[in-house]
Amino acid sequence: MRQAADLARGSALVVLESAMTPLAGWAAGIRAVDLSGVYPQVPALNPEAQKALDRALLFGGHNNWTGRHERDHARNALDAVVRGGVLDVDTVVGYALAHAGVTEAGAKNLRSSLERKRR
Numbered sequence: 001m002r003q004a005a006d007l008a009r010g011s012a013l014v015v016l017e018s019a020m021t022p023l024a025g026w027a028a029g030i031r032a033v034d035l036s037g038v039y040p041q042v043p044a045l046n047p048e049a050q051k052a053l054d055r056a057l058l059f060g061g062h063n064n065w066t067g068r069h070e071r072d073h074a075r076n077a078l079d080a081v082v083r084g085g086v087l088d089v090d091t092v093v094g095y096a097l098a099h100a101g102v103t104e105a106g107a108k109n110l111r112s113s114l115e116r117k118r119r
Contacts, residue, residue, distance in 0.1 A: 001097060005030055025091035029098025045095075049081045053095050056110075061096060064106025071113040082114060089114050 004013055012035055017023040026032075028045050045053070055077040060070030081087045093111050096102045 001026060002100075005098075022088075022090040023094055025087075025094025025096075026098045027094075028091075029095040046081070046086050049087045052078050052081045053087075053092065056092075057096060057099055057102070061099060061102050061106065064101075064103055065109040065113060066106075071109065074110055075113050075116075078114060 001015075004015075007013075014035075015023055015027075015032075017027075056074040059073045059077070060067070063070060065071045065074055078087070078092060082089065082092065089111060092114060093107045096110055097104075097107050
């Protein structure tokens with residue numbers, strides 16, 4: 001997705017969301033524009049959720065949440081918004097993938113961390 005978005009700068013990139021590929025978080029993260037006209041703009045994230053996502057990304061995203069301390073911090077930063085239903089895990093992971101430095105492995109680490117917290 002990142003390579004496709006980079007190649008599409010200044011032109012259109014068609015991305016279709018489905019139940020199997022939720023993309024709302026990714027679209028919010030890259031500030032996508034809906035060319036279909038269904039949404040005049042991508043719905044903005046809740047300000048509380050945005051702050052929690054940014055805290056998790058700034059603290060552990062640069063190393064893809066490989067260390068326990070980084071995973072714990074992400075869980076703590078995002079717990080309230082995920083448990084409160086403000087964000088779901090798919091949106092969190094999609095948003096993370098939209099940011100430079102976060103790899104697929106990092107997204108899996110983040111997802112695993114958040115799902116472990118919910119059990």
